[in-house]
Amino acid sequence: MDFDDSQSEAVFRAEAREWLAENARNFSTEGLEAPDDGGDPEALKLSQAWQACKADAGYACLLWPKEYGGRGATPMELLVYEEEERKHPLPGHVFRIGLGMAGPVMMKYASEEQKARYLPKMRRGDEVWCQLFSEPSAGSDVAGLRMRAVKDGDDWVINGQKVWTTGAHFCDYGIMVTRHDPTIPKHMGLTFFFVDMKSPGISINRINQISGESNFCEVFFSDVRIPDAQRLGQVGDGWSVALTTLMNERLAVGGAPPPDFDQIFDTVCATELESGPAIKDASLREKLADWYVQAEGFRLTKFRTMTALSRGQTPGPEASIGKLITAKKRQAIASFGMDLQEMGGVLMDGGAVEDSAYQDAYLTSPGARIAGGTDEILMNIIAERVLGLPPDIRVDKKLPFSQLPTGDS
Numbered sequence: 001m002d003f004d005d006s007q008s009e010a011v012f013r014a015e016a017r018e019w020l021a022e023n024a025r026n027f028s029t030e031g032l033e034a035p036d037d038g039g040d041p042e043a044l045k046l047s048q049a050w051q052a053c054k055a056d057a058g059y060a061c062l063l064w065p066k067e068y069g070g071r072g073a074t075p076m077e078l079l080v081y082e083e084e085e086r087k088h089p090l091p092g093h094v095f096r097i098g099l100g101m102a103g104p105v106m107m108k109y110a111s112e113e114q115k116a117r118y119l120p121k122m123r124r125g126d127e128v129w130c131q132l133f134s135e136p137s138a139g140s141d142v143a144g145l146r147m148r149a150v151k152d153g154d155d156w157v158i159n160g161q162k163v164w165t166t167g168a169h170f171c172d173y174g175i176m177v178t179r180h181d182p183t184i185p186k187h188m189g190l191t192f193f194f195v196d197m198k199s200p201g202i203s204i205n206r207i208n209q210i211s212g213e214s215n216f217c218e219v220f221f222s223d224v225r226i227p228d229a230q231r232l233g234q235v236g237d238g239w240s241v242a243l244t245t246l247m248n249e250r251l252a253v254g255g256a257p258p259p260d261f262d263q264i265f266d267t268v269c270a271t272e273l274e275s276g277p278a279i280k281d282a283s284l285r286e287k288l289a290d291w292y293v294q295a296e297g298f299r300l301t302k303f304r305t306m307t308a309l310s311r312g313q314t315p316g317p318e319a320s321i322g323k324l325i326t327a328k329k330r331q332a333i334a335s336f337g338m339d340l341q342e343m344g345g346v347l348m349d350g351g352a353v354e355d356s357a358y359q360d361a362y363l364t365s366p367g368a369r370i371a372g373g374t375d376e377i378l379m380n381i382i383a384e385r386v387l388g389l390p391p392d393i394r395v396d397k398k399l400p401f402s403q404l405p406t407g408d409s
């Protein structure tokens, strides 16, 4: 494999770099209190303005086909663009579910009219989308979800609860999996819809997080009516529709946000211990070496994933390996960075060192080890699909969902 840009990738990188240099400064999040949370109306407006600017210049939806307003770019071009964009303090986080999951699903399953109505606004960030899959008793085992969908004329009536829905409180639409038939095995009884988040009968509670943010929600559905026209895929095909989005999710969350090796290396170099410069300490150097190997391994593995994509293959289990490594590494680096700051490590507000980057990461990194597949689930995937080990025992796979033993039975 060749890790250098090809000639056309180098041209694309130069174009993107120049365009970002001219435009990114107008949308900088530097100094903003809550640039990515989405709950802050000003921050959301800034994200939307940046998305619209990218859409006008052809950088909003690189992988989307041209017929839907995308650039029809290659996965390698996406990687190149993301590398360049990451050099600027920019918003953008809130559109990932729409652009990476809802968009591709709508392209595949929605009617032409629906595509014309929803995709342009999704692309420009005028309408924001969320993902309503997880429930209190269905996270890793999302096929065990209970939200009921009952057909009534041309509508479906939806009752139940979703949880951990990122951005539900400000999103306009959501993609959602429901159970239309509890009398058949769990994967077969699922049906997929998109829903207007302002529909009567939907109520949303924000969940307070340890980081001080509250960008996840509980979403309650009480006799919510969804037109049958908003069903994506056939009745009973909900699992296969959901799988398409989950593959995209593993890729979407597969990046390595800072603090990473470079930041902790700089911190160690700048730290004096009682015994002398921290960088001379053998045990610290060992830790640094370990994180360097992981960071490089991730970078190269991501190239492997992107190469597979360039060849038109479905993203493989490498994406799972990437998230498993990077989420754990970020948590360990954050914890270690705070230790190096000694007493200063406990400060987050006034007086915090390095803009409290390690403290913020320490509080948010555990979530990354859960979102998009927990560590254990990813290890199961790697064990089964990469190493070929015997699969997890799934005794409930063929039983009617309503006959599965539960806490109440």
Ligand SMILES: Cc1cc2nc3c(=O)[nH]c(=O)nc-3n(C[C@H](O)[C@H](O)[C@H](O)COP(=O)(O)OP(=O)(O)OC[C@H]3O[C@@H](n4cnc5c(N)ncnc54)[C@H](O)[C@@H]3O)c2cc1C
Pocket: 130, 131, 132, 133, 134, 135, 136, 137, 138, 139, 140, 141, 163, 164, 165, 166, 167, 216, 366, 367, 368, 370, 371, 372, 373, 374, 375, 376, 377, 380, 392
């Ligand atoms: C930051 C963040 C954002 C999220 N955003 C969304 C969102 O927008 N929309 C949405 O629908 N959901 C979202 N989620 C929910 C997320 O998908 C679930 O939290 C995740 O799938 C885990 O499910 P759970 O929390 O129910 O834990 P459980 O599945 O109950 O797992 C509990 C523990 O058991 C372990 N475990 C479970 N099954 C197995 C197994 N077979 N083998 C070994 N160990 C196992 C898990 O690893 C974990 O340690 C988000 C979560 C986070 C943290």
